[in-house]
Amino acid sequence: MMILVDMNILSTFGKVGGLKLLFELFQTKLSVSSNVFCEISIAYEKEYSFAKSVLDCIKNEKIDVVAVDQEDLPYMLGLPKSFGPGDSGFFFKPLCLTTLLGIIVSFDPFPQPHS
Numbered sequence: 001m002m003i004l005v006d007m008n009i010l011s012t013f014g015k016v017g018g019l020k021l022l023f024e025l026f027q028t029k030l031s032v033s034s035n036v037f038c039e040i041s042i043a044y045e046k047e048y049s050f051a052k053s054v055l056d057c058i059k060n061e062k063i064d065v066v067a068v069d070q071e072d073l074p075y076m077l078g079l080p081k082s083f084g085p086g087d088s089g090f091f092f093k094p095l096c097l098t099t100l101l102g103i104i105v106s107f108d109p110f111p112q113p114h115s
Contacts, residue, residue, distance in 0.1 A: 003030050009022070029064055031063065031065070033066060041055070
């Protein structure tokens with residue numbers, strides 16, 4: 001099972017030193033989209049306090065970075081305009097939003113994919 005985490009969750013837990021709680025809760029490796037990874041990298045360059053701890057988790061292979069591909073585009077088209085750049089790469093076909101192949105951890109509402 002894949003546990004896909006968005007930027008809001010990472011920054012919220014990271015700011016309070018609570019990333020370890022996510023690992024304790026799910027008891028498995030977490031994943032982020034490549035877009036979320038880019039957002040974390042930018043946050044690190046801007047010296048946001050949580051970003052280093054998230055990047056350390058990626059470096060130590062506690063968090064995987066997964067890529068979005070061409071087949072994922074129909075699922076991304078239904079995203080609300082309020083979603084940020086990381087969120088736009090967050091929903092992709094392997095999870096399909098309608099199957100039980102994984103869990104998405106986000107504060108945002110989940111749109112249905114366009115067919």
